[in-house]
Amino acid sequence: MVLSYLWLFFFIIAFIFGIIQLLFLGNAEIFSKMMENTFDSAKTGFDISLGLTGILCLWMGLMKIGEKSGMIQSAAKLLSPFFSKIFPEIPKNHPALGAMMMNIAANILGLDNAATPLGLKAMDELQKINTQKDTASNAQILFLVLNTSGLTIIPTAIIMYRLQMNAQNPTDIFIPTLIATFFSTLVGFLAVSFFQKINLLNKYILLYLGILSAFVSLIIYYFVNLPQNEMTRISTISSNFIIFSVIILFLIYGYLKKVNVYESFIEGAKEGFEVAIKIIPYLVAMLVAVGVFRTSGAMDLLIKGIKMLVENLGLNTDFVAGLPTALMRPLSGSGARGLMVDAMKTYGVDSFVGKLVCVLQGSTDTTFYILAVYFGSVGIKKTRYALLCGLIADFTGIITAILVSYLFFA
Numbered sequence: 465m466v467l468s469y470l471w472l473f474f475f476i477i478a479f480i481f482g483i484i485q486l487l488f489l490g491n492a493e494i495f496s497k498m499m500e501n502t503f504d505s506a507k508t509g510f511d512i513s514l515g516l517t518g519i520l521c522l523w524m525g526l527m528k529i530g531e532k533s534g535m536i537q538s539a540a541k542l543l544s545p546f547f548s549k550i551f552p553e554i555p556k557n558h559p560a561l562g563a564m565m566m567n568i569a570a571n572i573l574g575l576d577n578a579a580t581p582l583g584l585k586a587m588d589e590l591q592k593i594n595t596q597k598d599t600a601s602n603a604q605i606l607f608l609v610l611n612t613s614g615l616t617i618i619p620t621a622i623i624m625y626r627l628q629m630n631a632q633n634p635t636d637i638f639i640p641t642l643i644a645t646f647f648s649t650l651v652g653f654l655a656v657s658f659f660q661k662i663n664l665l666n667k668y669i670l671l672y673l674g675i676l677s678a679f680v681s682l683i684i685y686y687f688v689n690l691p692q693n694e695m696t697r698i699s700t701i702s703s704n705f706i707i708f709s710v711i712i713l714f715l716i717y718g719y720l721k722k723v724n725v726y727e728s729f730i731e732g733a734k735e736g737f738e739v740a741i742k743i744i745p746y747l748v749a750m751l752v753a754v755g756v757f758r759t760s761g762a763m764d765l766l767i768k769g770i771k772m773l774v775e776n777l778g779l780n781t782d783f784v785a786g787l788p789t790a791l792m793r794p795l796s797g798s799g800a801r802g803l804m805v806d807a808m809k810t811y812g813v814d815s816f817v818g819k820l821v822c823v824l825q826g827s828t829d830t831t832f833y834i835l836a837v838y839f840g841s842v843g844i845k846k847t848r849y850a851l852l853c854g855l856i857a858d859f860t861g862i863i864t865a866i867l868v869s870y871l872f873f874a
Contacts, residue, residue, distance in 0.1 A: 471799075474753035481760035498756045505755035508809065509748035509802075511628070517740035519624040521733035526714040527569070528732025533721040535714065536569050537562060546672040550653075550662055551603045553593065560589035564607055571615055571829075583611055583834075584841050591842040599846040600839060606656045608838055608850050612794075613652035613857035614829035616645045618707055622822050625805060629813040635704055637822040639683060640872045644827035644865040646680045652857030659849050688871065750802035758806060763788065782874065783866045785811060786820040790862045794855065797830040820869040828861035 482498055485491040530536045547554075547561060554560055563586035571579045587604060594601040600608075619641045626634035650673075657664055664670070690698065718725040757763055771784045789807060792800040804821040811817040831854035839847055 471749060471753050474757040477762050478753075478756040478760035481762045481765075485761060494760070498759045501755045501759040502752050505751040505806075506748050508805070509751040510744065517737060519620055520736035520740045522736070523620050524736030525729035525732035526711060527566075528735070529714050529718040529723060529725050529728045530569070531566070531732075532728045533714075533718040533723045535717045535721075536566055539565060539569065543672075545668045549666050549668050550606060550657075553601065553603050554590070555593070558589065558593070560586055560593070560603075563589050568610065568615065571611065572618065579611070580837070583607075583838060587838045587842055591844075594842075597842075598844060600844050600848050600850055602660050604839075604844070605848060605850045605853070606653075606660070608834060609652045609656050609853045609857060610649065611838070612829050612831040612834050612854035613649040614645055614827065614861065615649040616641060616826050618710065619822070619826040622804075622826050623707075625801075625808070626813055626822060629805075629808050631813045631818075633814075635707065636872075637819055637826070638707075639687065639702070640819075640823045640865070640868040641826035643680060643684060643868050644823055644861055646676070647864040648828045648857045648861030650677070651860040652853055655853040655856045656849075659853070750799055751805060754799075754802040754806045758810065780870075782816055783820060783869070785817045786824055786866075786869075789821040790824045790865070793824060793828055793862070794831040794858045800825055800830070816869070816873050819873045820866065823865040823869050824862060827865040828858045831855060831858055 478498065482494050485494045527536075543565070544556075544561070547564075548556070551561075563582060567579050567582035567586050586607060590601065590604045590607065591597065594604065619638065622637065622641070623634050626637070654664075656662070662669070664673075687698075715725055718728065754763075766788065767785055770787055771781045774781045774784055786807060789800050789803040792803050804825045807821040808818040831851065835847060835851055835854065839845075839850075
């Protein structure tokens with residue numbers, strides 16, 4: 465519903481601004497430009513969707529190998545000491561744990577569209593052990609916030625968009641996105657822990673969080689001490705190496721477990737194709753709306769207003785052009801994706817803004833959408849503090865994404 469109103473809002477505001485330019489500014493070409501942009505944006509949306517089809521088929525195929533080989537289940541066992549402490553109300557070996565792990569794995573690989581059905585399955589399993597059916601349980605809230613914080617280690621879809629728009633190094637946003645999404649998830653988890661009184665001093669929680677925090681801290685320390693050109697070069701090399709290593713790991717693990725990796729990959733790839741087809745209408749619709757909104761001059765006016773405010777505060781304004789994506793991200797994944805692509809198209813895919821919007825897109829997830837869909841699917845009406853914690857994670861992710869982008873790309 466939010467997305468429908470948002471989509472209509474873009475068109476109405478664009479139409480009003482077009483009339484103002486025609487009648488009061490004498491811009492006789494404005495509606496011609498808006499129509500031209502409408503068709504161009506529709507074509508861009510379709511072209512990008514075709515590229516997304518391939519990348520979704522690849523990663524959904526690998527996910528299927530991981531599922532059939534037991535690799536994901538093994539990862540779940542590895543995390544079980546940590547999960548048992550932060551989800552104490554979930555019985556040991558409950559089906560919810562496997563579904564949650566699959567969902568988190570899909571998010572980690574940047575497959576947000578594939579993660580949704582897995583998340584709905586996990587939420588349904590959690591609802592079965594929820595004693596108050598209309599009220600979100602502690603486990604459901606924490607699981608939801610982990611989703612809204614957008615923990616993404618490999619931003620697959622974002623890399624694909626950059627590849628489609630001919631970026632010089634499509635993977636150069638990998639390390640910055642990892643850092644931003646880590647802080648978003650960590651703060652989201654801490655916020656929920658505060659409300660649920662989770663004992664953060666537990667040895668398993670300290671161990672897992674300590675290892676992850678130390679890993680990210682070492683990455684930050686290492687890159688901070690590099691010259692700008694070396695930072696970009698090494699970030700790109702390490703990103704490509706890690707991503708390709710993950711692919712090889714899935715294949716080798718599947719082979720060792722006697723799984724027909726080719727047939728399993730094809731099965732998963734077919735599912736990826738179906739998901740990609742479903743995305744096309746949404747991406748085209750939102751790109752067209754954002755395109756006419758920008759062409760009408762409404763987007764420029766919004767950015768100039770924010771830029772003036774930031775200048776009065778004495779701050780650097782380079783990041784302002786990326787704020788529409790940041791503000792849209794908690795509301796609509798399709799909307800933020802459309803604004804991200806539009807910004808890359810307008811400012812250049814390898815510009816500071818072009819890279820910033822990619823990091824912003826990968827730093828957090830669509831809080832309002834996830835809350836509505838996940839809780840709505842199981843009939844939960846009382847969400848308690850889920851929205852507050854989700855927005856805290858979003859805000860952290862946005863601020864970190866901006867700071868990290870200045871560090872890597874300014």
